Amino acid sequence: MFNNSQKWVNVGLKATLAVFMVFMAVHVKGDYAGSEPHRVVSETTEKVFVFLKSGIDPVAEPDRFIAELSVLLEPVVAFQYIAQGVMGVHAKSASPEQIEQFASAFTKGLVKTYGKGISGFQGVNISVVPPKKPIGDARCTTVVQEIRTPDGVNKVSYSMAKNRQNQWKVINLVINGINFGKTFRGQFAAAVENNKGDVEKTISEWEEDVSAS
Numbered sequence: 001m002f003n004n005s006q007k008w009v010n011v012g013l014k015a016t017l018a019v020f021m022v023f024m025a026v027h028v029k030g031d032y033a034g035s036e037p038h039r040v041v042s043e044t045t046e047k048v049f050v051f052l053k054s055g056i057d058p059v060a061e062p063d064r065f066i067a068e069l070s071v072l073l074e075p076v077v078a079f080q081y082i083a084q085g086v087m088g089v090h091a092k093s094a095s096p097e098q099i100e101q102f103a104s105a106f107t108k109g110l111v112k113t114y115g116k117g118i119s120g121f122q123g124v125n126i127s128v129v130p131p132k133k134p135i136g137d138a139r140c141t142t143v144v145q146e147i148r149t150p151d152g153v154n155k156v157s158y159s160m161a162k163n164r165q166n167q168w169k170v171i172n173l174v175i176n177g178i179n180f181g182k183t184f185r186g187q188f189a190a191a192v193e194n195n196k197g198d199v200e201k202t203i204s205e206w207e208e209d210v211s212a213s
Contacts, residue, residue: 035131037160037168041143042128044076062112070111078161078169079107085171086184090192090199102203109210 051072058065083103084091091099129144140161147154159172159181172181188202195201 035135035141035143037135037141037143037158038128038131040076040160040168041145041158041170044072045126047072066108066111070107073111074107075167076170078163078171079103079110081169081171082181083107085181086188087199088185088189090188094199098200098203102206105203105207105210109206109213112210112213 048069051068056065056068080103083106084099086106087094087099087102094102125148127146127148129146131141131143135141140159143158143160145156145158147156154176157174158170159174160168161171163169172179174180191205192199192202195205
């Protein structure tokens with residue numbers, strides 16, 4: 001099995017739980033101030049909480065759980081864009097089929113890991129920090145949330161951008177200063193180097209790890 005890829009999965013577990021725990025809060029406070037991206041983040045939080053109350057068991061029905069969770073997350077998370085960013089410079093030499101293959105595995109891995117981790121999660125208090133200025137016609141912005149747990153306050157910054165359909169999507173995440181897009185990109189590059197530049201092999205081993213996880 002691919003050791004470097006396994007490291008991705010381990011880091012992915014922490015990153016994914018951090019990303020999506022924010023979409024699970026019992027108590028969510030938000031001040032949109034007319035900001036569409038702030039509204040998107042807050043409303044997605046509420047939708048995922050409702051989904052969790054539906055009673056679908058991620059252990060007993062993992063495929064159904066992941067499929068229905070994906071339906072909620074895919075409209076607001078630019079998985080394809082993020083995956084291509086993780087590939088970095090290697091995306092330029094990869095075929096469209098390889099990019100699609102990796103994006104599919106990357107998305108499935110994140111949602112699958114999240115699905116496994118949330119069953120024992122307890123709700124926390126989250127507040128959306130109001131935008132400092134009107135969003136206006138901007139096509140990118142950052143939405144900040146403060147997550148209050150018994151251990152303290154964590155700051156989560158969502159990098160968001162409008163796509164060609166003018167839909168706001170999450171394209172990156174920074175938690176307490178840790179940039180997860182950059183982290184994954186570095187790991188993918190190291191894995192390709194370990195595979196002597198073989199991008200196809202790297203993608204295939206990523207898929208294998210996702211299937212085995």
